[in-house]
Amino acid sequence: MEALLEAQHITKKFSGVTALKQVNLSLERGKVTALIGENGAGKSTLLKIMSGIYTDYEGSISFKGQPVQFSRPKDAQDLGISIIHQELNLIPYLTVAQNVFLGRELTNKWGTLDKGKMRQKTRELLAKLKLEVEPSALLSSLKVGQQQIVEIAKALLTESEVLFMDEPTSAIGDSEVEVLFQLINQLKAEGKSIVYISHKLDELFALADDFVVLRDGQLVGKGEMKSTSREELISMMAGREIKVNKKADKTTAGRQMLQVQNLSLKDPKNPDRPLLKNIHFELKKGEVLGIYGLMGAGRTELCESLFGLNHRSLTGSIVLDGVESRFKSPIEAIASGMALVPEDRKKDGIVPGMAVSENISLTVLDKITKWGLLNNKLATKLYHKHVAALKIKVNSEKQLIRNLSGGNQQKVVLAKWIERNPKVLMLDEPTRGIDINAKNEIYELIAKLAASGISVLVISSEIPEILAISDRILVMSEGQITAEMSSQEATENNIMRACIPENMNT
Amino acid sequence: MISLKKYSHIAQFQSLIALFFLCMALALMTDNFMTTDNFWNVMRQISVNVCISVGMTLVILTAGIDLSVGSILAFCGAVTAGLLKYGIEIPSANLYIGFTVLGVVLAGLLAGGAMGFINGYAITRFKVPAFVATLAMLTMARGFTMLWTEGHPITGLGDEFGFLGTGWFLGMPMPVWISGIVVIAAVILTTKTRFGRYIYAIGGNENAARLSGIPINKIKVWVYVLAGMLAAIGGLLVTARLDSAQPNAGMSYELDAIAAVVIGGTSLAGGRGTILGTVLGAMIIGVLNNGLVLLDVSPFWQQVIKGIVILLAVIIDKSNSKSE
Known part of the structure; x- marks a missing residue:
């Protein structure tokens, strides 16, 4: 069967660093393709190239057998290629209908907006998606899950033939997931081609026909969903050929420096889904504790909460060096010996x-x-x-x-x-966007600081990095700690297993 | 590679050159620009704007704005004059409180500081945008001034008070002494103290400043308090010079202050700029005003020319920071 959209030998470099290397992807009509890989594997980059957001790359793209070269996202949209982004691209102070038609407004013969028709069309779309909100409702009055559905409605407005969905269920509730899945199956039956990115493997087994696994920018596996297993997919995502240098075992018998119990953090925007749920861990003096998790697992929120941010929505207990320490501000946290190197250096550092x-x-x-x-x-x-x-x-x-x-x-x-000279030093992605030499220097520095008695908490999205610097590793998923292991027990495989959400209904 | 210090020197250097050529041109084109009398005349005229502009610089360095300084100036001038002339009379308690010159000066400063505090509190506690909070204060302070003066000037304040505005001390006019001391204090504050460093950090990156443990709200409130107090000093100078508190004093002075700050190379986005740059900016505006009057240019054209100078200054500054 002829491919609807095909990418061949795609290579993309960002200032010298290879993000994608010789990747092929072929999408057929009436099929759902699962795109799998850990953070930074190149999924989003591939998606952006195939939808015209990135325009400089090596390789070729063809649509219905004809080679195409997109010079802007609109070119791809005109051919019927749409993306539903992970982050919401909606304007809060416009109505639902205004958002759905943004940039594609209908006009009447006088050249002014045909509001009635736009509302009518939006109502039809929302009915199809079983979302019961008025087209004239302000977007900001909707719940996050409902907003996500509006985003999907927006993509459906244009008669798309190829739909890229980047973690569409990351913010929506179970009943909405149900509707979304029905809709995807319906679209599939209509002959559309869908690319579905998700970390929730159960969803993929329920939905997808084919799968493609990326790792470090390369295609490492593809096939039919029904002929693979959860285990096999995980080992494809994790299995690096490069030998990982693990940190030498060190018994830290030091005293407890930080004890966190029952820490929970509510999301003011989305009360049904806590950002942190019953977090429980301890950190000894001079220990390096690595925290691994996929994007949105709650790692950054955990560090910020310990640092006195999010004070109002936080419950639970934090004991720093024997003193109850639910700080109200970074000023208090710093005065008591906490330090935070934030994730986004330019914005916060x-x-x-x-x-x-x-x-x-x-x-x-x-x-x-x-x-x-x-x-x-x-x-x-x-x-x-x-x-x-x-x-x-x-x-x-x-x-x-x-x-x-x-x-x-x-x-x-x-x-x-x-x-x-802090008691606890928290490092959120300390080597993001840093060249390999500086990376190694920072690893050495972390070890030196720990040896001098500072307790270090390191967040990282790179398994080799976590293995290289941690004495102990926590894995987080959906706001919870799903595994704890010593650096000796830890392998890429069991870290990856713990960070993928077990069940989509939890 | 240009460092902050070096770069800000260049920015000031440009203002300095502009000022120099302006003075040269005026010296050639007029007979009485280059006289001692006119020099002190200009210096005395700009001293009010210098005081207000110094406060405005602090505010703008934190990426804020203060539109209320002109009205605060008027209110503080009126409070000072009223207390000095009439004191406080409470007939029901058969009480009369008189004020010395020192007393009214302190009262004026207190009034300015309090109004600045309200600005700062609204901005930090209730997250009202600085533009809106100080716009509200602009209107309120003007209203209070009208209420206090009942719309009439308060005149006849005595020689002792008048000395602050018209007197000379060691060969220099008093307003120049006062604004000079303000400038020196502000230079030390911004370059030599923690408070000053925090102002630059907040304007340069508020997130990073917060995560570094800097008490953002406290610093911001103090900055608006200082801006209010400096406006009060401006009010004292104006009132003392005229021997009269005018209810409509200080109208649109905030715009002259912003102009001086901007011409002096301070970025409205915050985090970049110097007090000395602002002083040069105020001097350029002052010399320009003076020169245009000496050249007998119509007041309408004066405004057009001032606008062009502001625009040019920012365009030159922008093209510099791009090439950096």
């Missing part, structure tokens, strides 16, 4: 327009103050100390931090916390 030395001293200005005034000599001393210790590559003290490479920026962020 650095002050880009400030000099390197000013960024380093930001958390410890009292240390460079003399007679109530900031002292340049002390600041310079502090700067030289950390530049030497962390091997930060920088031209001068006054160089703006935004002109440094990612790895060096991250070292500066680390320096400002190391200088405070």
